[in-house]
Amino acid sequence: MSDDFEFSESSAATFDIKAFLYKTLSYWKLFVLCIGVGLFIVYQQNIRTQQSYKLATQISVEDDKNPLFTSNTSLTFNWGGVSGKVKTIITTLQSRSHHEKVVDNLQFYISYLKQARFRKDDIYKAAPFAISLLPNTSQLLNKPVRVTIIDDKTFELGLDFENMVVSTQNFTTKEKGTADVPLGAFSQRFAFGDPIVLPFLNGTIHFKKDRKIIPGESYFIEFQNYDAVVAKYKNKLWINNPMNSSILNLEMIDVNTQKIEDYLNETVRVLSEDQLNRKNQFVTNTINFIDEQLERVKTQLTLNADSLNNYRQNNKIFNLDEESLQINDKLSKFEIEKDNTNRQLAYYSNLKTYLETSERFTELPAPSIAGVSDGNILANISKLNALSVQKSKYESTVRSDAAIFGDINRQMEGLKAVLLENISSATNGLRREMEFINSKIAETNSKIRKLPKDQQHMLNIERQYALSEQTYNVFLAKRGEADIIKSASVSDILVIDPAKDTGAQPIDLKLSSRYVFAVVGGFLPPLLLAFLVTFFDTRLHGPQNLEQVSRIPLLGVIGKSTMDNNLVVHNSPKSAIAESFRAIRSSLQYMYKRKGKEGTKIIMVTSSVSGEGKTFCSINLATVFALSGKKTVLVGLDLRKPKIFGDFNLNNDIGVTNYLIGHKTLEEVTFTSEVENLDVITSGPIPPNPSELLIGEPMDTLIEELKKQYDYIILDTPPVALVADALELLEYADASMYVVRQDYTKKGMLNLINDKYKKKELSNISFLYNDYDQKGKYGYGFGYGYGSYGYGSYGNGYHENHKPKFSFVDRLGRWFKL
Structure with a gap:
């Protein structure tokens, strides 16, 4: 027979549980070794890893109506409803533009670090100083700058440059660039409060008044890429909407609880402010329009008052007779009605042009400033404004080819068509009313022409003054109404539970738990080895x-x-x-x-x-x-x-x-x-x-x-x-x-x-x-040292003289049986 001959395994072989248990016990040295290695690895991880924490805040998306809004108040419109708002709010919270505002407000692209035993820890507000950046200047990116406190007045900046060109970023314009720096170690002293102007750092470091000076203490300031920071926190924010209700739970994980707390609360504040601004956008546009009209009418009113006073003094006419006063009052009434009608016609004309030439409808003033009271027009303008605001919000967070834009555009086109028909009908009615008013004015003017010339001119000046005064008073009243309504508006974002560190526990495994896993992990390799050896072991x-x-x-x-x-x-x-x-x-x-x-x-x-x-x-x-x-x-x-x-x-x-x-x-x-x-x-x-x-x-x-x-x-x-x-x-x-x-x-x-x-x-x-x-x-x-599996080594001495070979399992087993 050849020494290469190999026997097949016995078909009767079965897995021996008892043998497996004894084999496992025989590997006690390997168990000790693996568990020791596992505990050492966990220990090294614990001392090198900064623990992560999780904080949360809870908000509710409401549909708060303005308490001063009534059926007679036409300045603003409370549009929408909770069902559509929740999705919009979630989309906003997930948008890049929203997180850019939060990061900018908190300046989270600046990190304050302190050297620990194996790492630099983010200490955030625990740093005894803060840096104020000079506007429109560049800062060094992704390289910690050491700040060593000398005394209560001076500090030293230091770092080592490995290259002569470093990356920088202007956090005002967000533009990136490079700067030339000296190769090797850099060190320079500055006074707290004095401006720092360097190719790679521009700002002022202020020492916090409530902090204790510790000479020789070193800290680090690191500037991180703005877009990377925004993306980092955008991905860290978790939004949970339980059962599709109006409640939103916002969660975030980070190594610094104070940072999480500030970011979540600032996120809610920016969101609330944004929602309130969007909610008040219509009335804000109206206030701006009224202010422009008040300025114009005020100038005209001043000119008319001066003209009236000068005429009275020059012609020594201070009072009119009873008949002249009655005629003048009647004519003034007709002039005011004509002015109101012209204002409405002008509003409808501008509105028509706006609808036919514009794609956005978020800058329309309230129809009530022109005296428009048509319910259909008011309601349709409100709906059109709401859809325009919603479309504007989606454009910053949703792809331009999304199906939702097609649906919104169809609704807006339908409202535009209805509004144009309403404008046409209302304009025709106003024109008929204008013809009637003009006829009354002409009839009254014929009576005035029968009065003496000086009284006719006096009556004309007084009418112009009264008309300007009346118009000014109307706009002034509308301005006050708009201010009251705006001040009474509240955001649809209600903070139920703000983010707060009330003793947050690390979400990473606790030290004791990690050691338990290390022990369990240490058991597995020897256990697996014992199983494999037992399973593939064919010896008696x-x-x-x-x-x-x-x-x-x-x-x-x-x-x-x-x-x-x-x-x-x-x-x-x-x-x-x-x-x-x-x-x-x-x-x-x-x-x-x-x-x-x-x-x-x-x-x-x-x-x-x-x-x-x-x-x-x-x-x-x-x-x-x-x-x-x-x-x-x-x-x-x-x-x-x-x-x-x-x-x-x-x-x-x-x-x-x-x-x-x-x-x-x-x-x-x-x-x-x-x-x-x-x-x-x-x-x-x-x-x-x-x-x-x-x-x-x-x-x-x-x-x-x-x-x-x-x-x-x-x-x-x-x-x-x-x-x-x-x-x-x-x-x-x-x-x-x-x-x-x-x-x-x-x-x-x-x-x-x-x-x-x-x-x-x-x-x-x-x-x-x-x-x-x-x-x-x-x-x-x-x-025993009798060789490895297979008949080649067992045949030693019968065919050829050769040294016995030991398999890896044999060698491992021999070591553990010493």
């Missing part, structure tokens, strides 16, 4: 394993020997191993008696491979029979790898080989041993054709001659898995002993003998379980 680790893989009976179990010599039964007759061989002797005698075997008994001892203790069992089995008073001979038929001569202090120059080739007689190759009644026939020189010698006629003659002289003949044969010699010798044996060794013999090695036993090619064969160790039977069997 106990007699019960043998019963699982073969039907061949087990004749006896032999304990582990610690003696250097194989003559255990002779040298230590009271040992447990000696008793084991006596038990085997009794079993064999019982078997022979039961079968009625008389005369000489021939017992063949073999095994699967070298190293299983075949020679050890042969010697001690022969010894135990000899000590019982039976004439016994031990024949070494392992012609390829002779062994038995060394234990008896014999020379192997003469042996069976010499007899079989006819060079020596039986008496010449037979030696008396130190054991009474035990003779030994060694193997002799290694022949070139051992198989042919063992199957020839001289072998038959040898057996027949031995039968005449001895009661028991013990044949020590070669391993059956490596050579075929032992199988050829089976015909001489009355009983065959097949030796297997604990933690050494592989289950697959028994396939050959099992197959022959199943086919009834063998009879009277039994197993001897050798090297049994109670402690090691479930996985303590490493350390």
Whole structure:
């Protein structure tokens, strides 16, 4: 057989839970090592990592109506509703523009750091100073600038430049650039409050009044890329809308709780301010329009008052008669009505032009300033303004090709068409009313023309003054109404629970918890290794394993020997191993008696491979029979790898080989041993054709001659898995002993003998379980040094002389069994 031959695994092999548990316990050193490594790694992480915390704030999206808004108030319109607002608010909170405002307000692109043992910690407001940047100047990016406090008046800036060009950013315009700097260490002193003007840093550092001066203390200021900071906090903000209600929970995680608290509260403040501004946008536009009209009318009113006073003084006319006053009052009334009508016509004309030429409708003044009271027009303008505001908000957060824009545009176009029809109808009605007013004015003017010339001119000046005064008073009243309504408006964002650090706990694993995970993690590698070793381990680790893989009976179990010599039964007759061989002797005698075997008994001892203790069992089995008073001979038929001569202090120059080739007689190759009644026939020189010698006629003659002289003949044969010699010798044996060794013999090695036993090619064969160790039977069997898995190393000495190889598992096992 070739030494590359490999046996298949036994189909009867199953996973042994008990073996797995014992194997796991045997790796206690590896458990200690892995757990120690895990604890060390966690310890290093704990001392190097700054803990993260989570804070939250809760807001409600309301639909607050203005308490001063009534059916007679047309300046503002409360549009919308909660259902649409929540989605808009969430979209706004997720927008880049919103976070840009918050980052700008808090200046979170500036970090204040302090050196800890293994890192620079973000200390934020705990820094004893703050820097105010000079507008429109550039600052060094992503490189901490050291600030060392000298005393209560001075400090020192320092850093090391590795390159002569550094990146900078202007936080006013947000433009990036570069600056030339000196290579190497930079250090310069400044006074607190004095401006710092450097190529890479421009600002003023102020020491906080409530902080204690500690000379020599060092801190760091670091400027971070503005867009990167905005993106960082935009991604950190978590928005939770439970059950799609009007409640929003805003959460954020960071290493500094004060930063989280300020960012969340500023986020809500900016959101609330933005929503209020959008809500008041209509009335704000109206106030601006009224202010422009008041300024214009005020100028006209002043001119008319001066003209009236000058005319009275120059013409000495201070009072008009009763008839003139009545005519003037009547005409003034008609002029005011005409002015109101013209104002409405002008508003409708401007509104029509605005609707036909503009795509945004957020700058329309309230219709009430022009005296417009048409309910349809008021309602449609309100809806159009609301849709325009909503579209403007979506444009900053939603893609331009989103379906929502198409829906909003369709609604706006429909409202525009309805408004244009309403404007046309209202304009026609106002024109008819204007014709009626003009006719009344003409009729009244005809009566005035009958008065004296000086009184006519006086009446004309007074009418102009009264008209300007009336218009001014109207705009002034509207201005006051608009201010009251604006001041009474509240944001739709209600803060239920502001962000506050009330003793936030780290969201990272606590130190104790981390160590628990380290211990658990340390258990896993050895546990996995034990499982894999057990799962892929095909060696026999106990007699019960043998019963699982073969039907061949087990004749006896032999304990582990610690003696250097194989003559255990002779040298230590009271040992447990000696008793084991006596038990085997009794079993064999019982078997022979039961079968009625008389005369000489021939017992063949073999095994699967070298190293299983075949020679050890042969010697001690022969010894135990000899000590019982039976004439016994031990024949070494392992012609390829002779062994038995060394234990008896014999020379192997003469042996069976010499007899079989006819060079020596039986008496010449037979030696008396130190054991009474035990003779030994060694193997002799290694022949070139051992198989042919063992199957020839001289072998038959040898057996027949031995039968005449001895009661028991013990044949020590070669391993059956490596050579075929032992199988050829089976015909001489009355009983065959097949030796297997604990933690050494592989289950697959028994396939050959099992197959022959199943086919009834063998009879009277039994197993001897050798090297049994109670402690090691479930996985303590490493350390024998007999080689790795596979038959190549097991065949050492039978084919070629080579050093045994050890597998990684063997080496690992050997180390842990020391």
